[in-house]
Amino acid sequence: MDITEIITDLVFQLALIIFAARFFGKIAVRFGIPSVLGELIAGIIIGPFALGGIALPFFPHGLFGVTDSIAGAVSPELYAFSQIASIILLFASGLETDLSLFIKYSVSGGLIGLGGVVISFFFGAACAFFILPLLGIECSGLFDVKCLFLGIMSTATSVGITARILSDKKKMDSPEGVTILAAAVFDDVLGIVLLAVVMGIVSALGTGKTLSGGAIGIIALKAFGIWLLATVAFVLLSKKIARFVRFFGGATDFSIAALGVAFLLAGFFEKEHIAMIIGAYTTGLALSGTDIAPVIQEKIHSLYKFFVPIFFAVTGMSVDVTKLFSQNVLICGGIYTLVAVLAKLLGCGLPALGLGFNLKGGFRIGAGMIPRGEVALIIAGIGLNAKDASGLPIVNQDLFGVVILMTLVTTLVAPPILNVSLSVKGRGTKKEVADAESQIFEWDFNNQELTHLIMDFLHRDLRSEGFYVQMMNITDGICTARRGDTAISLREEGTKIVIETDEKDMGFVKGELYETMLRLEKSMKSLSALKNTAALQYGFACPENRVTNSLTRFLNEKCISCELKGKTKDEILEEMLTLLIQSGNVENREMVMAALKDREAAGSTGLEKGIAIPHTKTNGVTETCVAIGIKKDGVDFDSMDGNPSKIFIMLVSPVDGTNPLMRAMAAFSGALMHEEVRTSLLEAKNPAEVVEILKDSKKI
Template structure:
């Protein structure tokens, strides 16, 4: 157990770091996670002897299966979680719209891949390995089945990063991959039955093989239909747990149970997990489950892809025969998948680019491929050489496919011959005077929808995108600049207009209350609280955002607007500011709301603008003083202007607070007598004490 804990910790760090690295290189994060597994796995660094780990941290468990059953068990659970989440994110209405296309894509991919894979195995074994095999030989049949498998998890991860899961091509790939997986597992059962029958009787028992196929299809189809029909009942059952986290955990529990039942029925666990996710995708709790299970997914899914990388024995790739066989077989497998899945798509309203996206989206091989290969190796129907070929094919298709998929989906061109419009959706747009007001109204709307009993979910980590659901009502809305844009059914338009009127009325009441006198000067005076004690540590924290280049000891301006422009000019000259006009507008807008002239001759003008990439600060001193509308009515001598970006996180208010505390009366007086940028910087950093300058000025 100790080894498992250590292994998981190393996997998480390696997968996350490599994922971040690949993201910076504009490559799919899943690729980095896979490569991390190859690097730290038992076939490379993992088996190197270390102090306390004689056989390495990731020793080879067995020659046929390199990782421990415990680690692979966690990997299996991760695969279930991943496919469950993918099912939850599937737009069921679009899924049904493209179910015919998905079925044709899946069937075409399986048939073409099986035939090409089987004949390729016959050709390469006869010509390269010198064996005498035929189309019905067990090894060739297994290679055909292995060629059919698609790792939908890898494609789904890339599509999720590109936000293309609910696109026509994305839904077709997912639905086709489900059909592909089901048919692939059925085909495995058929092949195993056929081989067993042939070994026992000397011929094929096609009646027994047919019964196996009918059973597998029946279980999958029946579970899917029951889940879709009973989705609301399942949702209501889960709602009895009240707490959002409990609802999400119980939903995952149902997915695990169904996955296990599918495995017991000789179908893949991941198919059962996807069926449960697909069932709940119609419910009003699907986004709640997605949000609450996101930490679980963040923990498990990188483990899954990293362990998949560990399954790759890179040492086998150095054998010339395996290298030639692997490259040749991989090339044929790629062509078979693209043609088998892409050609049917051309007859389902997809153009060439759409068909290529679908065909390449079905390329990755992963968990199912390796599972089937392991079955063949364990049963003796697959040789070590052919297993090496499978490993190389898995590696190549898994590494190359995400890159190709990313490039194809980055193209803005539509993949459809004729655009399909969803006439049931209506877009409503409400514009407001500023983005701040729109943001305020957005938060008020979220609260209003929650009070109506809706589930309100954020569907973007980086933007203001939300979805509200209650029973069959689904409403999406987004903050776009100074506009709030809704997407809803026509029947919900009146409800949205009513909600917006109520929120505006509430805001108007709040605005009237705010017009009553408020002693803002009293609040501002408390910012420079002497009890806070500036201290040397806080003085040093100011200089994190200041250099000698952003210090001006002799400001020439005599008015507030001129002082602001002069300080912005220093930032522009230092290369920290892109647009002076935009920055000035942001600072003056803040001054209109309430002057930033403080006590003791200090002013801290500031604003938020995307004219800067991060928090920047400039400090200047006016020898004669400037009227900055200070709260004590005195002139201001020391000016600290700071800017922070709107679209990125920055310690804006925290920094304002520190400045207000550090620049007390002694510090202000000391800055006024400083003669150089260097002295001012040393004073602000805490390297020199204000007393040195004050005593010198008295002499």
């Protein structure tokens, strides 16, 4: 097979993986399951052991059917893509690790994280020693490299799942929430250290040597030493590394340069026979304490969204479904899963009892540490492709199936367990706990548009103060601002701006908000353009406005009346709103009417030539909707030309999301500026005729 044919196959494979991973990921999220599990299942379904192995035209072995591949079940090219994805994933995980939290809660978080890792590791290794013979796999003892690998995979925690639950329950700042997040930091770091040690042992065993206990200890110390030296050096040099990557340009450029540093250290670790992902994680960990960390997270987000689902899908492709559902794998997988759950409950919950938590709090902490996820799958993939002294994979297909089952089940059972434990009333600590150091400040602007504007001003002002501002979720209006040791969380909740920061920084934030409001007020008072808006208003009365599908897509006969009864402006608005409700998109009539009247108070929506287009944006509707009304004798609507309005188009759309209100207005006004359209509408006898007239207006 020549290089062109190899690349062509890869292109087809990537295309299918992209669509399948996103499709199954969306389905998983819809059912309240993490998308990573959907992506994993997608890989299993389209992989070489399932649909991907079916012969197709031009693909006699199937699209993913691979024979004699050095990368196992997938092609070397696809495996390379997944390895790049794992580096990006662990680099991002390192960036998300809060070093300040690590230090601040080094006692409670450290003991709980250490307990979770140590107990999970030994429980996992002991369980492996028990189940390996059941799977027909030779085991030389508790320190057999296969046992060590299953021990490491048992330590991993996917705290992202837990964090979402804590956030939904508003428990992020609770003693349990803070402790879980801090313990997860230690959990990740210690898990990476153990992986470094075990990979050093694997490398030595790969040479065919028989190692004594002392030799294994020396190898472990060497691997740990390399990791520790690199980590300490990068953390101490983090600010210099940040300055170095800034040399390459703006936010996007220095973020890519930072990823380049991660690849560099990943390659170095691999050369030292330590997994690449450890180097990537170490780079992210070092940069997590710098003020550019949130910016890098934001800028590499698109790369993350592209590559990481590919990694999980490729991991799923390595699962042999015929062995995954075999009796022995299911039994051993069930045993390993049960041990993994108990290990976290005991390993994390018991230390919590000695750190001021009661049984309820200890159980919550243990439950929050149950989910396994990304790291467990990455380690399993490393074991699947690593060889032992006899040249066989450390993790064969049976063991791989056991790990996949454990990851799936722990990720699925943890959320309901944690949800139930958090829903039980009563504190989780033995004594009342004083308020956290962080403070929350809310300010209600009573107007969502103004809230959006103030938030934009705040972002700009904080950037001018040297903060790096990162949008965490653009659609929800959540962002963080960070500079040195100062971290500020800002979010929009309806018409409110909610600010959370350390009490030492709250004075600065309040002052910044006050100055922003004063500047905005001054700008509005000096806006001379508001004194002459007739030219702007005339824009909607322009016959050249494009008549597009924005006009026809909203036409609904249920929302049309050819005989309006109202005799005043307010009566027409009420009658039109009644029509609008027939669209099924109006959730709050009072909210919509209030918004319509506010808009009319700001300036009449009566145009000229007998046309009025009352409109507004409000979250009283779920999506853009239109009502059309005709009153042949007309009503005084404060129109531009002083004449009665006879044709009414009411348009209402939500404040949030993408809703083409202005484009729809332009389309309707463009159609109505033609005299033949207006004449036909005034002569229309029923809603069906109105719809046909407006549809035909596109041809004029």
